[in-house]
Amino acid sequence: MPAAVAHASGDAERRPFGAWKTHHAWATLPRMVNNELVLLDQVLVQREAERTTPIAADYAFELFACEQALRERELSSEEISDGVIGGGNDGGFDGIYALLNEAVLTEDSEVLAADFVATKYPARSKLELWLVQAKREESFSETAIEKASDSARRLLNLSEAEEDLLRLYSRAVVERISLFRKALRALATRRPTVTVWFVYASRGTTSDINAKVEIKGRDLQRQLAGVITGAEAHVEFLGAVELWQRVNSVPSYTSELEFQENVTRGNGHVALVKLRDYVKFLKDEDGTLRRYIFDWNVRDYQGDVEVNREIGDSIKDVDSPEFWWLNNGITVVCSSASTVSKTYILDNVQVVNGLQTSYTIFNELSAVEETHAALDRAVLVRILVTGDDLATRDRVIRATNRQTSVPAASLRATDDIQRDIEAYFLGHGWFYDRRKNYYRNIGKSSEKIISIPLLAQAVMAMGLGRPDNSRARPSSLLKRDEDYKRVFSRSVPLPTYLWLAESQKKIDAFLLSDPSVTAQERTDLRFHVAMVAARRLVGQSVVAVGQLNSTAREKTISDADLHECLELVREAQVDFSKASGDSPDKIAKGPDFVLHLSSLKFDPLAADDGQ
Incomplete structure (x- = not known):
């Protein structure tokens, strides 16, 4: 069977599964060799070589597969990484993404707020759910689809309580799927256009997909189309050929x-x-x-x-x-x-x-x-x-x-200070993504690309001592003028901004490479680890970005230090959870845990001098 997309609509006659749209007519021809698999593996090897800290091959493929699955949606590297699940109890999903009018939903999205007024959004707004399954093997299995089908049946049932779902699936899965569930409820009176995608990526050959997998895929796409009356569903298989073609396509700005x-x-x-x-x-x-x-x-x-x-x-x-x-x-x-x-x-x-x-x-x-x-x-x-x-x-x-x-916040990227940061980063081999995905589209390594939101989160966590804001407000951190002016100030030297970017990237790479760190821990603790590391480097609590200026000139954060910082934050979170009874994500989003961390006595950090 060729690489294909299955479609179904919840209120229309189901299309026969054999009517899947073929991406390439020649895909069904016998293939003497699989050069695309060789080239695809080479891309994965090259990407791994670009990383400062290695990560597991399976996780690297999941990141890659999610990027290619949502390629047309132009997600940033951070948005892709945030949606990768990893770990156990994933329900058969390696990536989960909810989009509203082609913008990625996050926990602080307006539509998810308690005081959200549905009329703020136009009728028939476009709500999408993307479910990605990535297997590094050279085949497509019916078992993988069966597992995804069973999980989707529960996860997309709005009558299922989140507390019950958490008994079956990881917190990362439930929180990611809840973005879609909550948005669907919030927009009910606006009659949103709902589309659910299931993308199954492997290193296999789509023309070799057998009849059993085809039938299971047909069943799944019908099931997904039933999430709500009028919904549309797509099931897509991406093999080595399709993945290679996607990664090899370069957007043209001419x-x-x-x-x-x-x-x-x-x-x-x-x-x-x-x-x-x-x-x-x-x-x-x-x-x-x-x-x-x-x-x-x-x-x-x-x-x-x-x-x-x-x-x-x-x-x-x-x-x-x-x-x-x-x-x-x-x-x-x-x-x-x-x-x-x-x-x-x-x-x-x-x-x-x-x-x-x-x-x-x-x-x-x-x-x-x-x-x-x-x-x-x-x-x-x-x-x-x-x-x-x-x-x-x-x-x-x-x-x-x-x-x-x-809104003034929409014009932030055109500010002089943003242009100056981009120019300074560029001169030091880093790429500041004022224009979303521009540097990735022209072939720069994602390891050296940092977005405006991520730099703002790093400044807020390390330079202003508020990792709770970085965790809880990923998309709205810069909407208020007072916050923006605190984060991006002419009084902060450009080298300090670069140091903050490099440090946060190093922390994120470290957490990705540590097999003991779950996906939920990465999400919850990355900025708290950053705050603790900065505090130990400086020797005191950091509440103003200027306190980092000398540190930015003289010190870096070594991986050994990060292990120690991670354990400090983990232990503090366990103690705080016992005392408060709060869940890990609620703890990470609140200011009380920051105060608790700030009250602890830390030994000075022996900094890596880069030698």
Whole structure:
């Protein structure tokens, strides 16, 4: 059987399993050799060589498989790592991810808050659950699917209490699946569009999948489609060929854009572009939307809101005035632009304004017949050539988005201090991901990439002594201006920020490499271990980032020190749990445990001087 995706809808006639969409017509042909398996294994070996601290081969494959399974969703390295389960009682799932309108849900997501008001989200918001199973073996087994099916039946039953689920599955599994369960409940009155994916990845050959596995897969996709009336389900198998093809595909930031008429002045262009040509500009080689060209846009797609419905109506209504009369148009920035006949060639392109229009055009027209009248309508596109001048590009982004209501937090990445941190990191072999996944997409090692949220968490934990905030507020840590200004300040030297990034990465790598550390412990304790390590290096509690300046110049954290710090935090957590009766995750998210840690007497830390 070829690599395939099974689909099912909860309120429609089930498609026969044999109607799975084939990724590659030639996949069913006999294969004399499996070069893709050799190449895939080489990729895994190279990735392991890039790690400062080795991790178990099975866990490395799980990370890799989850990354490839959700490749089109453009998750960051940290978002992927956070969703990997690991350990026992995983229910047959190695990765679990919940997404709302293509944004990863975390424990502090707005939709999960106790005071959440459902009307804040548009009707028919897109809620997705991704369940990933990764096996390093060279085959696909029916037993693996049976286990996933049995677990999904319980985990997706909203009448099952979390307390009961915790008796059967690890806390990591229950907490990850609860993000989806809680979001589904919270959005019930908004009639969300629900999609459940099950992706089974191995080093096997999908054309060799036997009939029993096929039947079990069909049963599973029907089961998943029944999670709620109207839900859609997909079951996908990824073997060595498919995994290799995904990892080998590199997003292109060079694009061609055909136009009808244009005006050029200096480094700016204004062009009228037919919608058929703009759809081509938005499409990847496989026909999917190139989401990565919107990474600098400060908004996410809002889905089926009134403004997008109006855009869709004006696209399809050929009797209405010209579409570009009714729409503000698109703003694109790029490093260079040239024209050949009636075509622009644009390098390092980003759509910085007009995301709602772009998504709506793509959704309405990407699958219509070539003769559809709407394809000959036009949209106005502004092309601004900023070269390598990042400051100018950031000013454009801020200016074009200040004209409408945008939360200040959405524009953080364009701040001067963020650009300075990126430049300093780059000069020292590190990559600060102001533009989500940009460095990974151009082939940089994830071991050297750090995102804005992760650096903020490191500063909050080590520099401000609040690891509870780092643990409890992963996505909202910088939403408040006062928090942002404390974390990112001109008074903090750039080398201190680099030291914080390197230290947190080293701590995370250490926790991943220690087989005694469970996935839940990594999630709960990583920032508390960081706080304790920083305190022992400095010799006192750290409550201001400036206290780390001399440490950043003179000291590093060795793995031996981290073992000791981990045991200190573990013992303190056990003692605190006995006294309070709280669960480990509640302890990690609360300020009382931080006060408890701060009250303990620690011996000074013998720092590794890098020799």
